[in-house]
Amino acid sequence: MAEPVQKRARQECSQELCLEKTSLLNPQTIRRAVLNEVNEPIVFRGYLKGKWKCIDWEAKDWGKVLGDDDLVFRVGARVKEGDHLKSPQWETECMKGSMSYCEFLEWTKGQRTCTSQCGSQVNSGTHWAYFDYFYMKDLEQPEHLLGAIDWGTFGFTDRGLNDSTLWIGSTGANTPCHIDTYGCNLVAQVMGKKRWVLFPKSQSEYLSPTRVPYEESSIYSEVGFPRPDASSHPRLISTTPHSFPLMMKKE
Numbered sequence: 001m002a003e004p005v006q007k008r009a010r011q012e013c014s015q016e017l018c019l020e021k022t023s024l025l026n027p028q029t030i031r032r033a034v035l036n037e038v039n040e041p042i043v044f045r046g047y048l049k050g051k052w053k054c055i056d057w058e059a060k061d062w063g064k065v066l067g068d069d070d071l072v073f074r075v076g077a078r079v080k081e082g083d084h085l086k087s088p089q090w091e092t093e094c095m096k097g098s099m100s101y102c103e104f105l106e107w108t109k110g111q112r113t114c115t116s117q118c119g120s121q122v123n124s125g126t127h128w129a130y131f132d133y134f135y136m137k138d139l140e141q142p143e144h145l146l147g148a149i150d151w152g153t154f155g156f157t158d159r160g161l162n163d164s165t166l167w168i169g170s171t172g173a174n175t176p177c178h179i180d181t182y183g184c185n186l187v188a189q190v191m192g193k194k195r196w197v198l199f200p201k202s203q204s205e206y207l208s209p210t211r212v213p214y215e216e217s218s219i220y221s222e223v224g225f226p227r228p229d230a231s232s233h234p235r236l237i238s239t240t241p242h243s244f245p246l247m248m249k250k251e
């Protein structure tokens with residue numbers, strides 16, 4: 001049942017700009033387009049190369065930024081091939097696990113387990129871990145990131161570490177589908193890859209919207225992404241999502 005939706009979800013983003021075109025754009029034009037002119041996702045492929053220092057960073061460079069501190073990860077079960085979810089893995093129902101960045105990298109390679117807050121041992125074959133919503137200003141040494149990220153590249157010179165969050169996840173890490181009611185987001189993929197599935201606002205009703213306690217600025221979908229069981233949400237079939245991978249390959 002989920003198959004038709006997943007097939008259509010492979011439709012690529014309609015506003016995809018590649019390096020040749022983006023080098024002609026200036027940051028003010030981008031800002032205007034993002035805030036006022038474009039109502040669909042825009043992907044700037046290759047745009048940050050040579051502009052943001054951290055694009056060339058490797059894991060060891062992020063290790064310097066993140067240090068040996070314990071990072072708190074949201075931990076969820078990986079969905080097995082062929083399985084479909086009747087509902088999302090709600091963030092509040094996920095386990096929590098603490099690891100330093102270096103321990104996390106070992107965990108992703110299967111070299112260690114992680115003890116969740118409820119005492120169970122989780123490994124990366126059966127679970128994903130997501131260090132999420134972490135404000136860069138709250139890093140032990142945020143100065144490492146000064147000059148390494150620069151939203152001025154998109155015309156947002158007024159945005160910096162105070163407004164930016166860091167997300168680090170393993171295979172399968174995901175966030176329940178939601179709409180943030182406060183405006184738009186800029187996302188920079190600086191390492192690895194992540195798939196985004198975005199739905200036109202006008203199709204919100206097909207996604208079984210619901211409110212989650214204490215989440216005032218977001219409306220969530222009850223659909224079980226990333227592997228929805230479409231039979232539980234028959235109106236999903238009427239949606240036309242934009243789906244695109246963001247990928248940062250190291251040369």
Ligand SMILES: O=C(O)CCC(=O)C(=O)O
Nearest residue numbers: 167173174175180185187
């Ligand atoms: O990247 C994610 O997993 C979720 C990001 C998010 O919640 C957002 O950009 O609104």
